[in-house]
Amino acid sequence: MIRRDFFKKGSLAVLGTSLLNPLSSAAAILTPTEEKAWGTATNIIFMVSDGMSTGTLNMANLLLERKEGRESKWISLYRENKVVRAFMDTASANAMVTDSAASSSAWGGGVRVNNGKLNANADGSFNTPILQKFKNAGKKVGCVTTVPITHATPAGFCITNNSRGDQSEIALQYLPLQFDVMMGGGNQYFNPAKRKDKVDVYSKFAEAGYQIVRTKAEMLKLNNSKPILGAFDDDALPFSVDHTNDVTLQNRVPPLAEMTVKAIDLMKDSKNGFVLQVEGGKVDWAAHSNDAPGLLYDQIAFDLAVEKAIEFAEADKNTLVIITTDHGNGNPGLFGDTDSNKKFDTLQNFKHSNDWILNSIQPGFSPAKLIDLIAAAQGYAITTDEAKKLLAHYEKLDGGGIYNNRKLPFELFGQ
Incomplete structure (x- = not known):
């Protein structure tokens, strides 16, 4: 136009x-x-x-x-x-x-x-x-x-x-x-x-x-x-x-x-x-x-x-x-017809972004400490194996994506 x-x-x-x-x-x-x-x-x-x-x-x-x-x-x-x-x-x-x-x-x-x-x-x-x-x-x-x-x-x-x-x-x-x-x-x-x-x-x-x-x-x-x-x-x-x-x-x-x-x-x-x-x-x-x-x-x-x-x-x-808007990016949606409401409603109690969590992780973080951090910030528990996978990225810092200067694992955590 x-x-x-x-x-x-x-x-x-x-x-x-x-x-x-x-x-x-x-x-x-x-x-x-x-x-x-x-x-x-x-x-x-x-x-x-x-x-x-x-x-x-x-x-x-x-x-x-x-x-x-x-x-x-x-x-x-x-x-x-x-x-x-x-x-x-x-x-x-x-x-x-x-x-x-x-x-x-x-x-x-x-x-x-x-x-x-x-x-x-x-x-x-x-x-x-x-x-x-x-x-x-x-x-x-x-x-x-x-x-x-x-x-x-x-x-x-x-x-x-x-x-x-x-x-x-x-x-x-x-x-x-x-x-x-x-x-x-x-x-x-x-x-x-x-x-x-x-x-x-x-x-x-x-x-x-x-x-x-x-x-x-x-x-x-x-x-x-x-x-x-x-x-x-x-x-x-x-x-x-x-x-x-x-x-x-x-x-x-x-x-x-x-x-x-x-x-x-x-x-x-x-x-x-x-x-x-x-x-x-x-x-x-x-x-x-x-x-x-x-x-x-x-x-x-x-x-x-x-x-x-x-x-x-x-x-x-x-x-x-x-x-x-100027362009569309990352079009979100829901899946799982039986429990989608319950999962979506967990967002009501989130206190922090994924960005805040990933930038809060420091050298020497244990899996247990990361599990506690996520539970306090977003109200749900990840497994010990999931915590270990996230922490492994901090040893090599190879996360991709724009606006990710620290190369943090946004993709893995966002799944």
Whole structure:
């Protein structure tokens, strides 16, 4: 779909996901050729659950229904017929499986690019990202995410670069743009003690007039007079299930919904409006590592941010909210018709992600200690043989997969 038509035709309504789900028939469907007067919106909140498949959306909704007796905000928008539905092609230019850089560039630059590229074409030319266009038009703009603010999805709306992996350079590329809100993880790309070149990027942003925040308390104290840069962890933020069960993390790291509310509050008084990208980035990371509690509880955390955005939009009556995903990853499902409910319900009592467990294992761990760790974190017991197989991986650290720098055995543990 042509991007200008996409925004023009959705400007009065909340736009639903491009994915199909059991309630999709409850929403009207937009087509590229449809002529209907929807009016205009001054503000846009673009919300993307990175790597979310239909299975993730539906299983997170099931978890909420069985644990809390309510449905997700996303599903309720369909049920209440508050959305219209449209489709967006986010395919990569060089692969059947797209990555977040190519998909974000499709949204943010309007052109297909190769995987790994950020608004960079094969002929060496670049496509101007959409947030730069909105900023030049006089709007306030911002991004909040649960992964590094320099990561592919926010970067695809902000900058051009031949490599999504050059996050240290991307941090510097943000500086002259003077965007109004940039919050998420990624301290290692701004902190001179963490950067290979020892450049103090924080100081550069402070000299440019930014308020720098590193904790939830600092974020909540911010005023609306200056742009803000917030980096609340070295890399990505903690998984939601770990955050919820750790008071120290709760006090230090704001959840996505709180960052969303703060970003809206900081930009809502702009006379020309604002555009905000909100990314549930660790949905994708959990899908890559078969981390069911990480996946579903981060989807629920994203849904809470959706709820906050919709609350603002319904009160403001001049805001378009786009809720979508950029690509599907790790489509989860259930099997075993006789005991699937019982097995699924164990997720209600999980206190930690697979990621937390595997990163908690230290040299010298005994099988018995690992069995106790998993029982405390996720409420079930593995066998001694299973514990030995997991611990054997720590002798060679040969686990594969993206976002697995320590080569941990996510595949084995996720089975």
